[in-house]
Amino acid sequence: MMVEAIIHMRDLIKQYQMGDTTVTALDHASITVKKGDFVSIVGPSGSGKSTLMNIIGCLDHPDSGEYILEGQTVDKMKDYQLATIRNENIGFIFQNFNLLSRLTAVENVELPLIYRGTKAKERREMAMESLKKVGIADRAGHLPHQLSGGQQQRVAIARALVGEPPILLADEPTGALDSQTSKEIMEVLSQLNQQGHTIILITHDPEVAKMGKRMVRISDGKLSEVGMNEHEYLHIH
Amino acid sequence: MSIFTSIKMAMRNIKGNKMRALLTMLGIIIGVSSVITLVSIGQGSSQSVSESINDLGTNLLTVNISNTDIPFTLDDVDKVKEIDGVKNVSPVLSGRVTLKNGKTTSTVSFTGSNASYEDVRNLSISNGRFITDIDMDYRQKVVVLGSDTATTLFGRENPVDQKVLVNGESYRVVGVLASKGGSMGQNSDDTVIIPFSTAQRLLGTTHITQFYAQADSQDTINRTMLMIERNLYEVFGDADSYSVANQQDVMDTMSSVNDTMTMLLGGIASISLLVGGIGIMNIMFVSVTERTKEIGIRKSIGAKRKDILLQFLIEAIVLSALGGIIGVGLGLLATKIYTLATGSVAAYSLSVILASFLFSLAVGVIFGVFPANKASKLNPIQALRFE
Ligand SMILES: Nc1ncnc2c1ncn2[C@@H]1O[C@H](COP(=O)(O)OP(=O)(O)O)[C@@H](O)[C@H]1O
Ligand SMILES: [Mg+2]
Numbered sequence: 001m002m003v004e005a006i007i008h009m010r011d012l013i014k015q016y017q018m019g020d021t022t023v024t025a026l027d028h029a030s031i032t033v034k035k036g037d038f039v040s041i042v043g044p045s046g047s048g049k050s051t052l053m054n055i056i057g058c059l060d061h062p063d064s065g066e067y068i069l070e071g072q073t074v075d076k077m078k079d080y081q082l083a084t085i086r087n088e089n090i091g092f093i094f095q096n097f098n099l100l101s102r103l104t105a106v107e108n109v110e111l112p113l114i115y116r117g118t119k120a121k122e123r124r125e126m127a128m129e130s131l132k133k134v135g136i137a138d139r140a141g142h143l144p145h146q147l148s149g150g151q152q153q154r155v156a157i158a159r160a161l162v163g164e165p166p167i168l169l170a171d172e173p174t175g176a177l178d179s180q181t182s183k184e185i186m187e188v189l190s191q192l193n194q195q196g197h198t199i200i201l202i203t204h205d206p207e208v209a210k211m212g213k214r215m216v217r218i219s220d221g222k223l224s225e226v227g228m229n230e231h232e233y234l235h236i237h
Numbered sequence: 238m239s240i241f242t243s244i245k246m247a248m249r250n251i252k253g254n255k256m257r258a259l260l261t262m263l264g265i266i267i268g269v270s271s272v273i274t275l276v277s278i279g280q281g282s283s284q285s286v287s288e289s290i291n292d293l294g295t296n297l298l299t300v301n302i303s304n305t306d307i308p309f310t311l312d313d314v315d316k317v318k319e320i321d322g323v324k325n326v327s328p329v330l331s332g333r334v335t336l337k338n339g340k341t342t343s344t345v346s347f348t349g350s351n352a353s354y355e356d357v358r359n360l361s362i363s364n365g366r367f368i369t370d371i372d373m374d375y376r377q378k379v380v381v382l383g384s385d386t387a388t389t390l391f392g393r394e395n396p397v398d399q400k401v402l403v404n405g406e407s408y409r410v411v412g413v414l415a416s417k418g419g420s421m422g423q424n425s426d427d428t429v430i431i432p433f434s435t436a437q438r439l440l441g442t443t444h445i446t447q448f449y450a451q452a453d454s455q456d457t458i459n460r461t462m463l464m465i466e467r468n469l470y471e472v473f474g475d476a477d478s479y480s481v482a483n484q485q486d487v488m489d490t491m492s493s494v495n496d497t498m499t500m501l502l503g504g505i506a507s508i509s510l511l512v513g514g515i516g517i518m519n520i521m522f523v524s525v526t527e528r529t530k531e532i533g534i535r536k537s538i539g540a541k542r543k544d545i546l547l548q549f550l551i552e553a554i555v556l557s558a559l560g561g562i563i564g565v566g567l568g569l570l571a572t573k574i575y576t577l578a579t580g581s582v583a584a585y586s587l588s589v590i591l592a593s594f595l596f597s598l599a600v601g602v603i604f605g606v607f608p609a610n611k612a613s614k615l616n617p618i619q620a621l622r623f624e
Contacts, residue, residue: 059537059617080541087539098534098621102253114242115539159538 005068006166006198007033007056012065014051014221025051026062027221033200035166038193040201040212041223048221049202053171056200057090058082070166087115091160093170097152099144105155106131106140112163130162131155134188150181157188161197168192168199174208186211240551247552251559261520262560264513265597269564271509272593273585274571275502281576281583283495290488294358296324296452297484298462300469302445304478309445311433317450317468322461325353328448330436336429337402338390345386347403347429349436357451365397365412372411372432379435380408384416385426403431404439458483503589507596513560514600521553521608532612533620546613553605554598561597565590 014026025048033039043049054060067075070089099108109127131137134154144152160168174182193199203209215226251258302309318326330349355367372379387396396410417425452458462481469479572583
């Protein structure tokens with residue numbers, strides 16, 4: 001059975017100029033992600049994880065290489081086109097939640113729909129639905145500072161989910177949480193994956209990474225698939 | 238994103254920081270309210286100046302005769318009336334007299350004139366009648382009382398057909414003037430009017446030193462003025478013996494002075510509006526910096542440059558509009574307080590209120606654009622990293 005590729009990246013290069021020296025953050029990085037996948041990308045600090053995530057998330061352009069997202073070539077798109085791609089195809093989940101502090105949980109979840117032009121009533125219904133999915137509907141009217149870290153991250157996941165994007169992109173989603181809460185959040189992500197959501201998880205923590213179906217290691221901007229054996233190995237340790 | 242949603246979002250942000258919003262709007266509030274107050278007061282005073290000048294009489298020419306060597310008589314005045322474009326003429330003699338009714342005495346100004354004087358000076362009678370031509374011809378000892386004078390002498394009694402002593406001589410009251418209120422520093426209600434011929438005898442003079450000529454219309458008043466001057470030149474043979482003044486000239490000068498004042502005040506107030514705009518710009522810049530993270534989040538979620546631009550622009554506009562509305566209210570209030578405290582009139586003009594409100598909106602747009610543009614241009618990755 002052929003499963004269609006949602007993400008297809010080939011030979012991505014991203015370099016930063018720091019005075020005289022050139023830092024290669026991504027060095028011929030290639031990866032293909034299929035629908036329904038749960039990919040963990042692991043690597044130490046400075047290995048290029050955030051750079052990769054920014055490019056996958058269409059926040060940044062690669063210097064060269066090919067990036068096809070849902071059949072659209074995005075590597076040379078204009079900023080306003082990328083904004084639309086982000087809105088419709090990517091659900092971001094950040095390490096520090098990144099909720100707007102003045103908006104209630106449900107209003108935060110509504111945000112992606114606002115930029116899509118969804119009508120207020122429909123927006124509210126979809127946002128509540130999304131909050132229900134991550135089990136936090138009872139806190140819809142709370143402001144972020146009235147919620148615990150784990151609850152905030154659930155709201156953030158609900159926000160990522162609400163527009164039904166093909167890809168959920170999580171950058172260290174458990175980085176700011178204690179181990180118990182981390183487990184719960186990973187549980188939520190696993191469930192979402194089982195419901196058919198494609199997830200790309202970026203982390204430096206192998207414990208977290210092993211929750212994925214597939215693991216990709218990044219070091220010095222180079223990507224390498226971690227074989228099943230090694231994956232198993234990591235599972236055990 | 239719809240404009241309505243943007244406005245709601247902006248209102249939330251403003252509500253979230255009321256004190257700052259108020260301080261941001263302060264410049265606009267002061268600007269708009271001072272424009273409205275100053276212009277209303279200014280226009281009110283020019284209106285009251287022109288009203289009081291109009292009260293003196295419409296299309297009025299005042300002729301003063303300084304040469305007493307050549308006697309200027311009633312016949313000469315009648316000749317002026319024959320001039321094309323002259324509607325009425327009224328010779329006047331004035332001075333002060335002592336009035337007495339029983340035990341009540343009062344010293345007031347008097348004017349001796351003819352029947353036309355009522356028209357010429359825009360007077361009206363509230364009771365009885367005005368002086369007539371027959372009173373003039375027969376030097377009748379009749380008197381028309383100003384409304385205040387009537388009250389002083391007769392209280393609540395009807396003074397018509399009663400006797401009053403004018404400098405010791407008995408006169409019959411034939412009418413009472415309607416109240417006009419004070420204008421141009423004189424109380425036109427505390428006065429009496431007697432026939433011109435009677436006044437000449439009272440003062441023991443045959444000369445005429447002043448008369449009014451009323452022109453047919455405002456359009457021809459300058460031509461009429463020239464004709465009168467030509468007629469007087471024929472009588473006296475030199476131009477220094479008389480002077481003719483046009484009431485309109487005085488009015489125009491006064492109102493142009495007033496207009497200039499209003500413009501000046503309005504200009505100063507507009508500058509404060511501009512300063513208010515700069516205030517909005519400063520705070521909006523601070524706000525953009527503070528909310529860098531928010532901008533990053535919104536962009537990562539799919540906000541386009543124009544969404545962010547619109548959000549901040551609308552926030553600036555809502556702030557300035559709110560400031561404008563508060564300013565209008567405060568301006569009207571301040572004007573009301575001023576008129577109540579000083580007893581003067583103010584002319585509220587809808588166009589000024591509207592203009593200053595629109596100006597404050599424009600200020601919001603113009604000064605909101607720069608910070609909004611800065612916000613919209615932020616790089617989402619850097620903005621997200623901002624703490
Ligand atoms: N904006 C930038 N300017 C210069 N160098 C950068 C920038 N962003 C990242 N880098 C460099 O690129 C490399 C990869 O960084 P990053 O993708 O943030 O790694 P990670 O997220 O895995 O820690 C690092 O050496 C980092 O210093
Ligand atoms: Mg990183």
